[in-house]
Amino acid sequence: MIPTLLVLNAGSSSLKFALYEAGSLRSLCRGGVSGIGGDARVTVAGPEARVIEAAPAKPHADHEAAVGWLIAALSRAPRLSLRAAGHRVVHGGPDFAAPIRLDGAVLAALDRLTPLAPAHQPHNLGAIRAVARAWPGLPQIACFDTAFHRTQDRLAQILPIPHALTEEGILRYGFHGLSYEHVAASLPRIDAERADGRVIVAHLGHGASLCALKDRRSVATTMGFTALDGLMMGTRSGAVDPGLVLHLIRERGLAPDAVADLLNARSGLLGVSGISDDVRVLQASDDPRAEEALALFAYRAVREAGSLMAALGGLDALVFTAGIGENAPAIRAAICDGLAWAGIALDGARNAAGKGRISRDGSGVAVHVVPADEEGPIARATDRLVAGSGPVPGPGCFSTG
Structure with missing residues (x-):
């Protein structure tokens, strides 16, 4: 059995996914569903790509259908033992400046940020809930696109509006942080x-x-x-x-x-x-x-x-x-x-x-x-925060090991 991390990156009209071996972070499979809501197209590559390629119907209706299709495909994978799932969440607001393990309170707080990222946040949180239904008890990690920018000086973050609004969290947050994190980590090499x-x-x-x-x-x-x-x-x-x-x-x-x-x-x-x-x-x-x-x-x-x-x-x-x-x-x-x-x-x-x-x-x-890789930083954070987690108990997992 391969201890496996699932990474989901739900965009406004797409769903990217990747599987990594826990610990080594060896890439097992990565792909995506583009054109959700219309002519959906699936791409997949990697040593475990047959897990997805063997899936029956392609998703097309909406993000919920795409995530459900992926979960159904992964549930048929006999060689993989799911340990955790990591998710891109576009908006972390003023309170979430680092990856965090999800629970009910965190999810409720992220729900309240939906008006600030209406094209993305509902899909991000929908994927989290779909995974929780499929694999109850599975550790899930949220990684935020806004978190990378919290290193900015205060003047770069505040807006020229009344001070009271600034103190309520109306700030310049910035996004695409996971992509920038990957590039920043790659710079010494390139x-x-x-x-x-x-x-x-x-x-x-x-x-x-x-x-x-x-x-x-x-x-x-x-x-x-x-x-x-x-x-x-x-x-x-x-x-x-x-x-x-x-x-x-x-x-x-x-x-x-x-x-x-x-x-x-x-x-x-x-x-x-x-x-x-x-x-x-x-x-x-x-x-x-x-x-x-x-x-x-x-x-x-x-x-x-x-x-x-x-x-x-x-x-x-x-x-x-x-x-x-x-x-x-x-x-x-x-x-x-x-x-x-x-x-x-x-x-x-x-x-x-x-x-x-x-x-x-x-x-x-x-x-x-530099090729984009938002899934890599999510995998690293997920592996770090759930190190040592065993296989998910009960039915519905790739495998209970």
Whole structure:
């Protein structure tokens, strides 16, 4: 029997999962379900991939169906002995600044944070509850996207609003922390000379943000109180004038929920182009609106990177990660061209290959591509917090050993 850790990362329209051997953290299997709610697609790889590949029907309806499908597949795995599950939870609020073992009180507190991350938190917590129903008594660990940014100075976290609201926890929290944690841990290996210097990490995917690192700790980031702030994204607007929100409500007669839908689900690349939120679709289009949407995406990243350079006092390295960051050379080139004044000189061939260092030799700022891995930090935290846990007792486990 293989003592196994299950990692679940439930996004707004996807479910990523991974299995690790407890203790050694050897990767057993990793994959995902994308396109939830529509044409769901399953990908899986690893030595235990047959566990998922043998599953009957593919999920398609919603996150609950996707998680249920995965649990059903794992319940048929005879070689695996489940020890714990770790989860990405987008919002930890002011009280959760480190991974924590879940219980009823913690889950209730995380429920209360749902209005701050409505597109993610319900799916994160839904996965936790589904696992608890399938395997009662299984240790479960929550790892927070906001926790990585709690190292920031107070001035980087507070907003220019009445003090009483700040004290109630209305702060700049920042997100994508698990992705940034992985990059920070990888920096000594990929660029030992600059690892502890002034680094900007660009997590560019359907959700997108930038994070400024010094000594591999978060100094500033583009997302704020919610994951709607900062960069232009797939369907999210990113930062807009707060007066626009008031205008839409007062002058256009939109209800608050309609404004939320407009800014979260109908803006960004989709809204500007009127075509798609998928960079690949936009790059293949000859519609000028597609070109404008991509140009605006890069322009906003350049502007926000400039503000983070000010917070850092300069720049030693730039790292691209996540779906767009890893797979869109033209987007990387547009951003780096906009930052050429800072000393970035991109190597065209390396950028096209999209692996490792993509800047020219001698470039004043090193530029790297690092594959995203939010599941790895979750697995490490889960293994640490449940070290020594035995197999889950009772029926429904992969195996009771």
